[in-house]
Amino acid sequence: MGIIIKPVVTEKQTQITEKRPNRVAFRVSPDANKLEIKAAIEELYGVHIVKINTMNYDGKRKSRYTKSGTVNGKEAAFKKAVITLKEGETIDFFANI
Numbered sequence: 001m002g003i004i005i006k007p008v009v010t011e012k013q014t015q016i017t018e019k020r021p022n023r024v025a026f027r028v029s030p031d032a033n034k035l036e037i038k039a040a041i042e043e044l045y046g047v048h049i050v051k052i053n054t055m056n057y058d059g060k061r062k063s064r065y066t067k068s069g070t071v072n073g074k075e076a077a078f079k080k081a082v083i084t085l086k087e088g089e090t091i092d093f094f095a096n097i
Contacts, residue, residue, distance in 0.1 A: 003032045003040040007093050008080060022085040030056070030079045037081050048086040055080045
Protein backbone atom coordinates (compact mmCIF):
# COMPACT_ATOMS: atom_id res chain seq x y z
CA MET A 1 0.00 0.00 0.00
CA GLY A 2 1.23 3.49 -0.84
CA ILE A 3 1.77 6.41 1.46
CA ILE A 4 -0.98 8.57 -0.05
CA ILE A 5 -4.41 6.93 0.21
CA LYS A 6 -6.70 9.63 -1.23
CA PRO A 7 -7.25 13.40 -1.28
CA VAL A 8 -9.73 14.85 1.21
CA VAL A 9 -12.52 16.52 -0.78
CA THR A 10 -15.08 17.45 1.86
CA GLU A 11 -17.20 20.55 2.25
CA LYS A 12 -15.02 21.92 5.04
CA GLN A 13 -11.76 21.26 3.18
CA THR A 14 -13.15 22.82 0.00
CA GLN A 15 -13.91 26.03 1.93
CA ILE A 16 -10.34 26.09 3.26
CA THR A 17 -8.95 25.56 -0.25
CA GLU A 18 -11.12 28.41 -1.60
CA LYS A 19 -9.67 30.79 1.01
CA ARG A 20 -6.10 29.53 0.56
CA PRO A 21 -5.67 27.86 -2.88
CA ASN A 22 -2.22 26.55 -1.96
CA ARG A 23 -3.54 24.36 0.91
CA VAL A 24 -4.80 20.81 0.26
CA ALA A 25 -5.39 17.74 2.43
CA PHE A 26 -4.71 14.05 1.93
CA ARG A 27 -5.58 10.91 3.82
CA VAL A 28 -2.25 9.13 4.33
CA SER A 29 -0.90 5.90 5.74
CA PRO A 30 -0.90 5.96 9.58
CA ASP A 31 2.77 4.97 9.81
CA ALA A 32 4.04 7.57 7.28
CA ASN A 33 6.14 10.48 8.54
CA LYS A 34 6.28 14.02 7.13
CA LEU A 35 9.39 13.42 5.01
CA GLU A 36 7.84 10.38 3.32
CA ILE A 37 4.58 12.27 2.70
CA LYS A 38 6.46 15.23 1.21
CA ALA A 39 8.51 13.03 -1.13
CA ALA A 40 5.44 11.08 -2.30
CA ILE A 41 3.32 14.16 -3.06
CA GLU A 42 6.13 16.04 -4.80
CA GLU A 43 6.82 13.00 -6.99
CA LEU A 44 3.15 12.31 -7.77
CA TYR A 45 1.94 15.87 -8.48
CA GLY A 46 5.18 17.71 -9.35
CA VAL A 47 4.72 20.53 -6.84
CA HIS A 48 6.92 22.10 -4.14
CA ILE A 49 5.79 21.75 -0.53
CA VAL A 50 6.45 24.44 2.06
CA LYS A 51 4.80 22.95 5.16
CA ILE A 52 3.03 19.77 6.29
CA ASN A 53 0.68 19.39 9.27
CA THR A 54 -0.43 15.88 10.24
CA MET A 55 -3.34 14.76 12.42
CA ASN A 56 -4.25 11.34 13.78
CA TYR A 57 -7.96 10.63 14.11
CA ASP A 58 -9.42 7.89 16.29
CA GLY A 59 -12.23 5.78 14.90
CA LYS A 60 -15.73 6.83 15.97
CA ARG A 61 -18.12 4.39 17.60
CA LYS A 62 -21.29 3.84 15.59
CA SER A 63 -24.55 2.03 16.31
CA ARG A 64 -27.74 1.58 14.38
CA TYR A 65 -31.05 -0.01 15.19
CA THR A 66 -32.35 -2.85 13.02
CA LYS A 67 -35.16 -5.40 13.22
CA SER A 68 -32.83 -7.92 14.81
CA GLY A 69 -31.54 -5.47 17.42
CA THR A 70 -28.74 -2.99 17.84
CA VAL A 71 -25.68 -3.32 15.61
CA ASN A 72 -22.54 -1.78 17.09
CA GLY A 73 -19.35 -1.04 15.23
CA LYS A 74 -16.46 1.37 14.82
CA GLU A 75 -15.14 3.49 11.95
CA ALA A 76 -11.49 3.02 11.04
CA ALA A 77 -8.85 5.31 12.53
CA PHE A 78 -6.87 7.37 9.99
CA LYS A 79 -4.17 9.99 9.54
CA LYS A 80 -4.68 13.24 7.63
CA ALA A 81 -1.97 15.52 6.22
CA VAL A 82 -2.66 19.16 5.37
CA ILE A 83 -0.14 20.35 2.78
CA THR A 84 0.85 23.97 2.15
CA LEU A 85 2.22 24.38 -1.36
CA LYS A 86 4.63 27.00 -2.67
CA GLU A 87 2.87 30.30 -3.47
CA GLY A 88 1.21 30.19 -6.89
CA GLU A 89 1.06 26.38 -7.14
CA THR A 90 -2.15 24.36 -6.94
CA ILE A 91 -3.28 20.76 -7.36
CA ASP A 92 -6.38 20.21 -9.49
CA PHE A 93 -7.97 16.88 -8.54
CA PHE A 94 -10.70 17.16 -11.18
CA ALA A 95 -8.51 17.83 -14.24
CA ASN A 96 -8.70 14.22 -15.48
CA ILE A 97 -12.51 13.96 -15.34
